[in-house]
Amino acid sequence: MEITTGACRLGLWFVHVSWQGDLVLRVRFSRQGVESSVPAPIRRYCAGQREDLLALTSTATEGDSVMARIYREVRRVPYGETATYGAIAAKVGTAPRVVGMAMARNPTPLVIPCHRIVAKGGIGGFSPEVGIKEHLLSLERRAARKNGEFNPDL
């Protein structure tokens, strides 16, 4: 199967995706872009529909490295909810800081929802802009609420 690349709009930004079937190789954000095709679940997600993206996979979750185990744990955080760096670290058996590094180097945001990982006393970081993280979290809050869910947190 061929490797495909495309982009779709997300608020003020564009989401650029490189994928091969259900396997997503890379996701990145930028201000520039031209609308083209992306995997259907990502298009629905960006349109603000409730979509957990679990149908897609990422190469970053493969293997036994600490990084891969962190990424697998992050994927278990449900749509519309958040977890702290420390909580993920405790489950994997490493330090919170290592989780931060894994998030910073996440090759496939959205598919591995690093935006749902927040600091204990604040939102935590996000590259290239924390504004994207805020946008994603409020997008998920809205969609979850529309589905009749009650989210006291966030």
Next chain:
DNA sequence: CAGTGTTCAGGAT
């Protein structure tokens, strides 16, 4: 070696 999208305990103010 220093530096990361952190957190906690311990101590001083």
Next chain:
DNA sequence: ATCCTGAACACTG
């Protein structure tokens, strides 16, 4: 109550 240190950790330039 808030503010500083240092340590723990996996990985990169």
